[in-house]
Amino acid sequence: MKFLIPSTLFLGLSALSALASDLPPGVVSARLLPGWVDQAGNRMSAIELQLEPGWKTYWRQPGDSGFPPSFDWQGSTNLESVTLHWPAPEAIWSGDELTLGYHDRLVLPFTASPQMAEAGSELQLAMDFGVCEKICVPAHVVMRADQPDVRPDPQILTALKRVPVPSDVVPGCHMTPIEDGLRLVVELPQSNVDVAAMEVIGQPDIWVSTPALHSGTQGTSATVELVPPSASPFDLDTEDLLITLIDDAGAIEMQGCSTAG
Structure with missing residues (x-):
């Protein structure tokens, strides 16, 4: 599902703190973690959403009334495919209504496979998703990743351990x-x-x-x-x-x- 937003928010990692006031309601920061390149030449990275205390965002199958997120990688270069590795969600109750999602912070790992293994990839993601406190609103961010690190990121490894x-x-x-x-x-x-x-x-x-x-x-x-x-x-x-x-x-x-x- 796509949400139509009147303006697009473009975020480079170095600009996140400076543009924090322009982020969607409830979102403190949104970025692609640099990650690393594995032995097969794939980029291991993650989407990180930091939310205001008490806010939540949804899992891939959010339940009866949640916003299913959508991901557009068309701004990337040398990218063949992306596989998301969803950590197990929380059960979030609002009265008698159950939704599945994450409170406060989400680290969503993914594997980005390049078209040409010998060439580097530039990752750009346009993401539509829902965020909720007392009411739920659609949100839209565009993120770019810095160059990968040499070593695996412990944050990403921890999130991978929570995948079903x-x-x-x-x-x-x-x-x-x-x-x-x-x-x-x-x-x-x-x-x-x-x-x-x-x-x-x-x-x-x-x-x-x-x-x-x-x-x-x-x-x-x-x-x-x-x-x-x-x-x-x-x-x-x-x-x-x-x-x-x-x-x-x-x-x-x-x-x-x-x-x-």
Whole structure:
């Protein structure tokens, strides 16, 4: 989702403190950490958002009413692809409404793969995202990275340790059509789940509700509704479903669910 902002904020790292008064509401600083180049020639870096105390920003799948962030790397040079490594989000409650995101500070690591390994890359990101205190507002920043450091950045390494661990488990599931899409029930492989999230890989235009967790004698299940742009029942390839489970011990991710049985 793109947010239309009347003016573009362009930030070089050296100018951040001087232009702090021009940042979106609730944002203290926004920058690309320089990072380092790994042995394969990829740039390991991170987006850092420092927020005012009490403010929050959203995860990639924010829940029923959050702002999903968007990323535009077209201003970069010698860039083939970017892979984001999202740390496990927090559960943020506002009354009875749950959203997933981060309080106060987000360090979002990414791997930037160059088109030509022997040449350097210049990284520029235009990012649209939401920030909230009592109300939520769209924000837009443009950031450039300085040249990479020689050694890995401990801040980035710490954030990478918080990324959900992939799991080979393929849980069972069943789905039924509803008026504007599908209802999907997934039988979770563990009972001690604090928060669950689901999304459809490569199809961000499919709205997915915040999972409702139900515990019973047969275990714990998570129920979501999926609504495509057509607002009608559709064929879902369950192999494209990404399920994230979060508890006190950390987070895991499972891809796909099985409708057999």
